[in-house]
Amino acid sequence: DTAVSQTPKYLVTQMGNDKSIKCEQNLGHDTMYWYKQDSKKFLKIMFSYNNKELIINETVPNRFSPKSPDKAHLNLHINSLELGDSAVYFCASSQELQGYGYTFGSGTRLTVV
């Protein structure tokens, strides 16, 4: 059983397109996150959601928008994709806001051409 699942695993798209990445967790965790890992392997938090409420919104472009239909899902929508958006995007979840034991999904490698 996959604890945190992301789809798709790979995404290649053209500049200007709009795309979505889906994330689901079956751990019963109450907080979910989106992280971006750039080509230098630096993991940076983008968003976190607790009980469908946005908690942290780092300085990411407003072209990125998280959407959480329920506690087990946190999707990431990206509008007007740019070359610089190419990266690996990781979804994660944790039981408490303290971030104990984040569990990561397998990642989505986004390539914008």
Next chain:
Amino acid sequence: QKEVEQNSGPLSVPEGAIASLNCTYSDRGSQSFFWYRQYSGKSPELIMFIYSNGDKEDGRFTAQLNKASQYVSLLIRDSQPSDSATYLCAVTALSGAGSYQLTFGKGTKLSVIP
């Protein structure tokens, strides 16, 4: 700006040796400290966490925390080629929004030479 600093490496050690990975953090309010391992093309995997000053051992891994020096380390004894990966240090601290945020260092790449 809360920062977590790691030597990017690569750190090369011979098989069977002790690998020592180091991390410093800027926020004195940091409360929880984690080490993640990330193989190439894979997601980060939690291998150790520590909350209190001192040492914490789990098999071949030992995490060490010194809050006064704002320093956390990971020792890997009897290093194996399968330990070759990037090791990410992560720290939680209270954000301005009143919630806890996990901040990662840039990782240290470890190579264990057979």
